[in-house]
Amino acid sequence: MLRLYDSLLSGNSWKVRILLNQLARPFERVTLDLGKGEARTAEFGHKSRFARVPVLELEDGKTIVESGAILLYLAQGTPYLPKDLYERAEVTSWLFFEQVDLQKSIAPCRVHHLHGHADSMPQEIERLHAEGYAGLEKLDKWLTGRRWLVGDRYTVADLALFPYVSMSPQGRFDLERFAAVRQWIARVEGEPGWINLWHGGAPPVR
Amino acid sequence: MLRLYDSLLSGNSWKVRILLNQLARPFERVTLDLGKGEARTAEFGHKSRFARVPVLELEDGKTIVESGAILLYLAQGTPYLPKDLYERAEVTSWLFFEQVDLQKSIAPCRVHHLHGHADSMPQEIERLHAEGYAGLEKLDKWLTGRRWLVGDRYTVADLALFPYVSMSPQGRFDLERFAAVRQWIARVEGEPGWINLWHGGAPPVR
Numbered sequence: 035m036l037r038l039y040d041s042l043l044s045g046n047s048w049k050v051r052i053l054l055n056q057l058a059r060p061f062e063r064v065t066l067d068l069g070k071g072e073a074r075t076a077e078f079g080h081k082s083r084f085a086r087v088p089v090l091e092l093e094d095g096k097t098i099v100e101s102g103a104i105l106l107y108l109a110q111g112t113p114y115l116p117k118d119l120y121e122r123a124e125v126t127s128w129l130f131f132e133q134v135d136l137q138k139s140i141a142p143c144r145v146h147h148l149h150g151h152a153d154s155m156p157q158e159i160e161r162l163h164a165e166g167y168a169g170l171e172k173l174d175k176w177l178t179g180r181r182w183l184v185g186d187r188y189t190v191a192d193l194a195l196f197p198y199v200s201m202s203p204q205g206r207f208d209l210e211r212f213a214a215v216r217q218w219i220a221r222v223e224g225e226p227g228w229i230n231l232w233h234g235g236a237p238p239v240r
Numbered sequence: 241m242l243r244l245y246d247s248l249l250s251g252n253s254w255k256v257r258i259l260l261n262q263l264a265r266p267f268e269r270v271t272l273d274l275g276k277g278e279a280r281t282a283e284f285g286h287k288s289r290f291a292r293v294p295v296l297e298l299e300d301g302k303t304i305v306e307s308g309a310i311l312l313y314l315a316q317g318t319p320y321l322p323k324d325l326y327e328r329a330e331v332t333s334w335l336f337f338e339q340v341d342l343q344k345s346i347a348p349c350r351v352h353h354l355h356g357h358a359d360s361m362p363q364e365i366e367r368l369h370a371e372g373y374a375g376l377e378k379l380d381k382w383l384t385g386r387r388w389l390v391g392d393r394y395t396v397a398d399l400a401l402f403p404y405v406s407m408s409p410q411g412r413f414d415l416e417r418f419a420a421v422r423q424w425i426a427r428v429e430g431e432p433g434w435i436n437l438w439h440g441g442a443p444p445v446r
Contacts, residue, residue, distance in 0.1 A: 083382050084337060096326060103333035110325060119316060120302060127309035131290060133340050176289050 036061040037091040039081065041068045043148070045141060045197030046101035047088040048231050052193060053108055056227030065235060102129040105190045114190050124184040128191035132198070135169035140198040143205030152206070159206075166202065170212055173199065177214035181221065188225050196222045197231075242267040243297040245287065247274045249354070251347060251403030252307035253294040254437050258399060259314055262433030271441060308335040311396045320396050330390040334397035338404070341375035346404040349411030358412070365412075372408065376418055379405065383420035387427065394431050402428045403437075 038054065038061050040047030054061050066072040066087060074085050081097045082089045090098045090107070098104050106126070109115035116122050143162040146152040152159050173195065176183070183191040200219045203209060209216055222228065244260070244267050246253030260267050272278040272293060280291050287303045288295045296304045296313070304310050312332070315321035322328050349368040352358040358365050379401065382389070389397040406425045409415060415422055428434065 084341070084378055092326070098326070098329045098333065100333035100336040102336045103329045106332055107325060107329040119313060120298070120304070123304045123309045123313040126312055127304065127306035130306040130308045130336070130339055133336055134344055135290070138340055138344060172290055 035093065037064060038062070039064045039066060039078075039089040039091070040087050041066050041073075042235055043068075043145070044087050045201055045231075046137070048197045049101050049193055050088045050090065050104050050108070051233070052196075052227070052229055053105055053114065053190065055229050055233075056114070056225070057108060057112060058227075059108070063234065102133060102194060105129070105194055109190045114188070114193070116185060116189065121185055125189050125191040128183050129194045131169070131172075132195045135172070136166065136195065137198045139163075139165035139169065140202045140205055140207065143207070144198075144201055145205075147205050162205070163207065166205070166207055170199070170202070170207065170209075170215065174212040174215045177218050180214075181218075188222070192218070192222050201231075241299065243270060244268070245270045245272060245284075245295040245297070246293045247272050247279075248441055249274075249351070250293050251407055251437075252343070254403045255307050255399055256294045256296065256310050256314075257439070258402075258433070258435055259311055259320065259396065261435050261439075262320065262431070263314060263318060264433075265314070269440065308339060308400060311335070311400055315396045320394070320399070322391060322395065327391055331395050331397040334389050335400045337375070337378075338401045341378070342372065342401065343404045345369075345371035345375065346408045346411055346413065349413070350404075350407055351411075353411050368411070369413065372411070372413055376405070376408070376413065376415075376421060380418040380421045383424050386420075387424075394428070398424070398428050407437075 036054070036059060038047070038050060040051065040063065042065060066078070068087070072078065073082065073087060079085060081091065082099050084099055088101055088104060090104045092098070098107055106115065106129070115125060139162045143152075143159060143166060146155065146159065182188055183195065196219065199215060200222075242260070242265060244253070244256060246257065246269065248271060257269075272284070274293070278284065279288065279293060285291060287297065288305050290305055294307055294310060296310045298304070304313055312321065312335070321331060345368045349358075349365060349372060352361065352365065388394055389401065402425065405421060406428075
């Protein structure tokens, strides 16, 4: 059986859990406590050369790291990844954009706020907000007049962008002016097989 | 004929030019002056929704953005991208790591130093150095005892990581303690079809 190493708060791990559910692929879930350094042990280092989650462990014990690589691997040959090479390149380009232009700024901003550290680092929060808003603006512009990111249907591109964009208000991003983004978030949440962040796991104690 | 929109300094564009040369694919090169805002015009916005280079324009006028997506598209069906799905996932994971953990810190650090702004932003340079060194350490650890990133041959994973890692000293990163990285850089430069950054274009005026 597939095994997924994740953490309770990780949006990158949430992407993989949603796709596994949508594909009806059974898996064993191993949830690490990142605060206790469980992703930085030598043992976990053999599973993840980058010392982070998510990690997908295959039946033969080999592991795949990086959420984008895991999504593309699992979606291969399914309706969630276009067969057409050009459309697939479109999907892939969104996956890179998400990691660099959205996740890289929204994720730490969210963690700083959830952990109550944000007020002590105003310059860092300002920098992260500037970067994240620049990404959200490009996304909103693209989604205006479109239902999905690539072609006319939901793909792993939509799935990959969904978690950190939808959770960005936890990092005090205001989505009010991004109407197309808000409507798209609702569409993704309405897809068959979508599950919320806490599905199968307890919410973290604040 | 393929058309590549790039810029003289862009390491992400360099990746694509190397691969096109290694694949012996002829292409027309259109070099933008980013300092003059040539990537932010409305016209270029139709080619690149993210307002940046590289952009690969296909024969039918459609465009592919994001260097990682372009590399995966061009390498499909060639020796530079493994056919095996697991090995391909390994390649893809390195492409994501490069954008988030290396390029995102090394590229701006390099630009700040090349443009002479670095001394006025010590905290920002310190932050970028900390991030970039963390990525370089993971890379060096992986390359120790290995010739290539994935399997036993050069792939687009090596190509994708090469430009910003090899140019990191321009951002005052010291590669002295990363012996495996330095040997790997020399191997990549020795690959058939490798071309230097200025191949076919003039070096920028300092």
